[in-house]
Amino acid sequence: MNIIACIKVVPEEQDIAVLPNQELSFDKAQWKIGQYDLSALEAGKQLAKETGGSMKVLTIGGDALSKTKIRKDILSRGADELNVVITDQQFNDSLVTAKAIVKAVKTMNEFDLLIFGTGSSDLYSQQVGNQVGAIMDLPVVNEINDINLQEGIIRVERVLEGEVEVLEIPLPAVISVTSEINVPTIPGMRDIMSAGKKKVNELSVDLSGIAGSTEVLNDLAPEQKDRKLQIVKGDTDEMVDALIQFLNK
Amino acid sequence: MSYVNTFIIADTEMSIKELASGASNLSTQFSIIIFDEELKDLAASYGAKNVYVYRCDASTMIEDSAKMISEKLQSNNADLVLVNNSVRGKLLAGKLAVYLDTCVVSGISSLEDKTTQRMVYGGAAFRSEKLTSNTAVITSGAGVFEITDPAVSSVSDTHFVDVVPSNKIKKIETQAKQEIVSNLAIAKKVVDMGRGFKEEADVEMCRELATLLGADLGCSRPVAENNGWLPKAVYIGITGMMLKPELVISLATSGQVQHMVGINQAKTIVAINKDENSPIFKSCDLGLVGDVYEILPKLIAKLR
Numbered sequence: 001m002n003i004i005a006c007i008k009v010v011p012e013e014q015d016i017a018v019l020p021n022q023e024l025s026f027d028k029a030q031w032k033i034g035q036y037d038l039s040a041l042e043a044g045k046q047l048a049k050e051t052g053g054s055m056k057v058l059t060i061g062g063d064a065l066s067k068t069k070i071r072k073d074i075l076s077r078g079a080d081e082l083n084v085v086i087t088d089q090q091f092n093d094s095l096v097t098a099k100a101i102v103k104a105v106k107t108m109n110e111f112d113l114l115i116f117g118t119g120s121s122d123l124y125s126q127q128v129g130n131q132v133g134a135i136m137d138l139p140v141v142n143e144i145n146d147i148n149l150q151e152g153i154i155r156v157e158r159v160l161e162g163e164v165e166v167l168e169i170p171l172p173a174v175i176s177v178t179s180e181i182n183v184p185t186i187p188g189m190r191d192i193m194s195a196g197k198k199k200v201n202e203l204s205v206d207l208s209g210i211a212g213s214t215e216v217l218n219d220l221a222p223e224q225k226d227r228k229l230q231i232v233k234g235d236t237d238e239m240v241d242a243l244i245q246f247l248n249k
Numbered sequence: 250m251s252y253v254n255t256f257i258i259a260d261t262e263m264s265i266k267e268l269a270s271g272a273s274n275l276s277t278q279f280s281i282i283i284f285d286e287e288l289k290d291l292a293a294s295y296g297a298k299n300v301y302v303y304r305c306d307a308s309t310m311i312e313d314s315a316k317m318i319s320e321k322l323q324s325n326n327a328d329l330v331l332v333n334n335s336v337r338g339k340l341l342a343g344k345l346a347v348y349l350d351t352c353v354v355s356g357i358s359s360l361e362d363k364t365t366q367r368m369v370y371g372g373a374a375f376r377s378e379k380l381t382s383n384t385a386v387i388t389s390g391a392g393v394f395e396i397t398d399p400a401v402s403s404v405s406d407t408h409f410v411d412v413v414p415s416n417k418i419k420k421i422e423t424q425a426k427q428e429i430v431s432n433l434a435i436a437k438k439v440v441d442m443g444r445g446f447k448e449e450a451d452v453e454m455c456r457e458l459a460t461l462l463g464a465d466l467g468c469s470r471p472v473a474e475n476n477g478w479l480p481k482a483v484y485i486g487i488t489g490m491m492l493k494p495e496l497v498i499s500l501a502t503s504g505q506v507q508h509m510v511g512i513n514q515a516k517t518i519v520a521i522n523k524d525e526n527s528p529i530f531k532s533c534d535l536g537l538v539g540d541v542y543e544i545l546p547k548l549i550a551k552l553r
């Protein structure tokens with residue numbers, strides 16, 4: 001089975017600084033694979049292994065994607081090949097991202113399955129996969145929590161709020177997986193060594209014609225609630241009394 | 250009124266109430282699209298101009314109706330499409346937005362004057378944005394719009410549409426999960442159970458505390474996901490419920506950021522943890538450094 005996993009490289013949340021005017025600064029931010037996309041990589045890797053197939057990874061983003069370190073990190077997680085589109089285009093709009101991915105995918109070889117994470121860890125719209133599927137007019141399903149391969153189809157479990165749905169999806173298809181579908185493996189020494197030898201393609205895709213339909217006004221850190229930080233320790237009865245007093249205030 | 254003709258897409262009873270309450274303040278008129286025929290009277294009672302029931306046979310996903318719905322939206326010049334932020338709602342919204350050539354603003358925390366707010370960067374910021382397309386496709390979950398009472402008198406037209414499946418996905422079966430009756434999303438007080446508890450029977454202790462306080466019971470992800478002690482629908486955090494209650498009492502949770510963003514908007518946070526260095530003590534109003542197995546029985550006894 002030929003798999004393409006789409007992942008987003010995002011700023012490490014812990015490195016995001018809040019400026020005095022509540023705006024965010026990314027100046028010191030390291031870049032990492034979105035945490036939900038680790039599950040997409042793992043799912044793709046497992047399926048590729050099971051079927052004797054291959055997994056390619058596609059990621060679109062800015063300069064951060066030029067760095068060897070992040071490329072190696074991606075390639076050490078089961079990808080056979082990495083495809084990057086480097087652009088200074090902003091991706092604030094789920095449809096713009098989806099259209100860009102469709103353009104990039106079309107320059108790659110045929111695939112049986114496109115796998116997405118449940119959401120990008122920066123914007124977390126949980127939409128790009130759905131929209132890629134709709135644009136390509138392929139079967140598309142979100143929140144898949146289990147995948148079983150059968151002849152020409154996958155049989156999946158999809159977790160909804162009040163029920164679990166069992167679906168048969170003909171291939172080729174577009175799916176997004178939950179962050180609970182697997183526990184992503186931590187790459188071992190051998191994975192990291194072999195990552196350096198794998199192929200990286202810088203795709204040239206013309207994204208200029210894609211217009212967005214949202215205007216971001218601002219990204220502001222939420223007002224920090226001033227917590228009282230009153231800490232009580234020691235005798236249990238005293239703590240219980242302190243708590244009851246606190247609740248009665 | 251910011252909008253002229255809103256369409257609500259609601260897959261649950263709760264979302265009909267919430268989104269209709271929201272739309273009646275936002276839009277001159279609105280219509281509701283539902284999939285469960287039994288909810289048609291409820292939908293009508295909120296003063297929807299039209300109620301559309303999209304019906305599917307048992308082997309068809311309701312999301313297969315997206316093409317047909319998008320044609321309805323276009324022919325009615327919908328300027329706002331408010332979709333429940335459920336798994337189904339999200340897939341529907343994504344497809345609809347493609348057919349309408351626009352993006353989806355998902356999981357909003359507010360919508361005023363055509364400006365949406367939603368959380369980004371794992372809780373580090375709220376993004377304000379304005380949609381520039383003719384039709385805004387927005388998903389909104391529990392707790393965003395305050396539920397109001399249904400309109401006193403209203404006349405809705407109800408229409409039935411049979412969905413013609415457009416793709417070849419086959420629904421084989423649906424396994425009902427345990428029925429979940431939880432008002433967590435709109436609860437004023439929440440007891441938050443963490444992984445520090447040792448066994449499933451301890452759920453009862455937490456539940457009793459919640460009952461005594463008039464609170465609802467929620468938990469951290471591992472309590473639902475790994476231990477299976479509480480339904481997944483009540484875990485709190487970035488991939489679970491986002492809450493804004495008056496009070497949260499967080500029991501034996503460590504205060505990891507993915508969990509905290511779900512309770513950070515609470516007015517007051519009380520934490521009990523036996524580890525003095527636990528990060529939860531950096532973001533609470535009252536922190537008790539102690540063992541839940543010693544504190545809770547005494548607390549419960551005193552509250553009884």
Ligand SMILES: Cc1cc2nc3c(=O)[nH]c(=O)nc-3n(C[C@H](O)[C@H](O)[C@H](O)COP(=O)(O)OP(=O)(O)OC[C@H]3O[C@@H](n4cnc5c(N)ncnc54)[C@H](O)[C@@H]3O)c2cc1C
Nearest residue numbers: 443444445469470486487488501502503508523524540541
């Ligand atoms: C992609 C991703 C998404 C995630 N999304 C979420 C999410 O939405 N929601 C969520 O909750 N988590 C989420 N997590 C998990 C999150 O990172 C933490 O692992 C989780 O929140 C920890 O739960 P906890 O605090 O209950 O447990 P722990 O971190 O294990 O903490 C247990 C605490 O209990 C204390 N304790 C133990 N025994 C006692 C006792 N007898 N008395 C008092 N205190 C005691 C310990 O000191 C400890 O601090 C996510 C993780 C990932 C990777």
Ligand SMILES: Nc1ncnc2c1ncn2[C@@H]1O[C@H](COP(=O)(O)O)[C@@H](O)[C@H]1O
Nearest residue numbers: 007060116117119120124125126127128
């Ligand atoms: N720039 C990107 N490049 C590749 N894949 C992406 C990109 N942005 C989003 N994705 C994929 O789409 C999923 C959903 O993203 P989102 O709709 O932003 O939450 C992510 O989990 C990724 O799998």
